[in-house]
Structure formats: C-alpha cells, structure tokens
Amino acid sequence: AQSVTQLGSHVSVSEGALVLLRCNYSSSVPPYLFWYVQYPNQGLQLLLKYTSAATLVKGINGFEAEFKKSETSFHLTKPSAHMSDAAEYFCAVKRGNQFYFGTGTSLTVIP
C-alpha cells in the first residue's frame, strides 16, 4: 500500500530557527508528493508538490522540500521560522487518483 510516514507528531522551534519536518514515503516508483499546511480551524492549503521534475521544490511562505529517492524522503524545510508558521503540516502521496496523508506534524514556534 502507498503511504507516508511523518516522524515527530510535534515539533517546536524558536522563532528564526531552522524548520525541519520529516516525511518518508513507501513506493516502488517515484510518486507524486505534496506538503499541505492546515492552520487552526481551516482547510488544507498546498505548500508545495513534487512531480518528478526538479528534486528541490520551492513552495509558498519560504518553504522548500527535497526529494531523495535513495532515502525515500521528502522532508520539508524553512531556513527561518516565523510565528505565523505555527500550524499542522501534512505530507501526502498521490498514487492513481487517491491522496494518502501522513499523520501530521504540529509545528510550534517559540518566540
């Protein structure tokens, strides 16, 4: 079955520090991968997506993710955390017509 694993259900960083949210996927072939963000009481908003073009993908709000086939990973990073980045982040893989979501990582930014 196609799935993603997000390591760390909660991550806390200081404002201005590096954000690293981990996602590993299981797939026999390179999949389509996505990161979504969910702010409190809101829906899911696309941050970025990997569709087998460039392995380093840049998204909105300064986030980027690198697809590493050898590690089956698609970790999300941001060089400098901002208070407004506090949210739930979901990694997702698309196989066929379905999207499979990870369990999510809650990011807390400490002032």
Added chain:
Amino acid sequence: EPEVTQTPSHQVTQMGQEVILRCVPISNHLYFYWYRQILGQKVEFLVSFYNNEISEKSEIFDDQFSVERPDGSNFTLKIRSTKLEDSAMYFCASRLWTVDTEAFFGQGTRLTVV
C-alpha cells in the same frame, strides 16, 4: 483565485439523523473527493468521484454514506443515519484531470453528532 467552498461550516445533528454536506468544487475540475479528519487524527480518504460516478471508496464509506452531483456545480455527501463516531471535520476536494495535479481542499464542515 478559484476555491472549493463547503457549507455549512459547522453542523450539529442528533444521532440517527440524516445530514447532507455540500461542496462546490472548482468549476473546471473533474475529480472530486471527500475526506474526513477525526479530531487529532489523520486525514482519511472516504470517496472519489469522476464522470458522475464513484471512482474509489474506502472501507469507511459504507452503506450509510452516499455522494451525489445533483447539478453542474454541487457535490454532496450524505450520511443516512449519523453515529457518534461520525463526528469529524469533513473536507471536500477537487482537482484537474492531469495526473500530477494537486487536490484543492475546501475549508471543511465540522460535523458534531450528539
């Protein structure tokens, strides 16, 4: 910017009652989805819909659930007889037909079954 809209934003219903959650997908999208998220848990796939029929459905999507596209714009999820465990946030999503496109999600409907 086009967006997926869902109504209502919050619905409270009594156990055993029928509810209909409504969604207006983005107009040129062809694939439609319903997902749900029980509080504190992962986002779970319920059903996908394409070309006026169910494309895929999960084990969660049992006989109590149904979907419909009654006209050219709306996409609805009906729960025939709600249970307490149906309490969740329900998200509608849509996407274009090309394989590499993302799903665009609505703001969700929070369903509370009492």
